[in-house]
Amino acid sequence: MKKITLILSVIAILWTNISFAYPIGNPFPPFRIAGNLYYVGTDDLASYLVVTPKGNILINSDMEANVPMIKKSIEQLGFKFSDTKILLISHAHLDHAGGSQLIKQETQAKYLVMAQDVAEIESGGKSDFHYADDPSMYFTQTKVDKILHDGDQVKLGGAVLTAHLTAGHTKGCTSWSMQVVDKGKPYEVVLVGSLNVNPGYKLVNNTTYPHIAEDYEQAIKVLKSLPCDIFIGAHAMYFDLEKKYAAMNKSKTNPFIDPQGYKNHLAQKEKEFYDELQKQKGS
Helix, strand or coil, X not given: CHHHHHHHHHHHHHHHCCCCCCCCCCECCCEEXXXXXXXXXXXXXXXXXXXXXXXXXXXXXCCHHHHHHHHHHHHHCCCCHHHEEXXXXXXXXXXXXXXXXXXXXXXXXXXXXXXHHHHHHHHCCCCCCCCCCCHHHCCCCCCCCEEECCCCEEEECCEEEEEEECCCCCCCCEEEEEEEEECCEEXXXXXXXXXXXXXXXXXXXXXXXXXXXXXXXXXXXXXHHCCCCEEEECEHHHXXXXXXXXXXXXXXXXXXXXXXXXXXXXXXXXHHHHHHHHHHHHC
């Protein structure tokens, strides 16, 4: 019996030290979404390039292993990786910010992050309200060059991106809005940071994030208030990347112009949030 107990104890110790290999995603053809906005991410982890005459803005570094993919995508589009002047993220998780240090090293880009996510970025995920004790979710610590606040604008070469605090998924989860001009017509773009309630998230009596539920509710309100023509997000599945990409050359209209898809996504995530909240309140 003692032998069995000892073996089980050793297995438990080993199990806690096994790192979960987060999937890096598969390469996806880079392409122009509209105007000066390009897709340079994988089939799951979304990254975007905003091109300007003064250099470019990259949104989401994804995982460190994704950086060569992002670089290749940018170069395939005819742009220089070294022209990346500003690096932004949707939120401070491994799969969206894990490659930031490497990108900073290779491009000298300035890293701008929402205030409430700075501690997590600079600790490499070790200060996360949910994943602080999970080494598999850690990433390379990265120095933030400028702290952003709700409503701040990031400007470069005529491009203007507005940072919207849509907290809950992380304390500083950020959604971005901007305007692009395509074929002479302006379009409002919204990049949804994330409204996902991850498995294990406590929405009730959360000692490490007491106002998490209120933040989710506010995030939903903020996103509902934003005008949106072109809907994109931190993950490709939010906005049906593959389906829309496949339709680009078959349709007379740009399939990424999808205001109804944006509304549908918000409605779905709102329902998922309140269903989980009621479930936790009832348990």
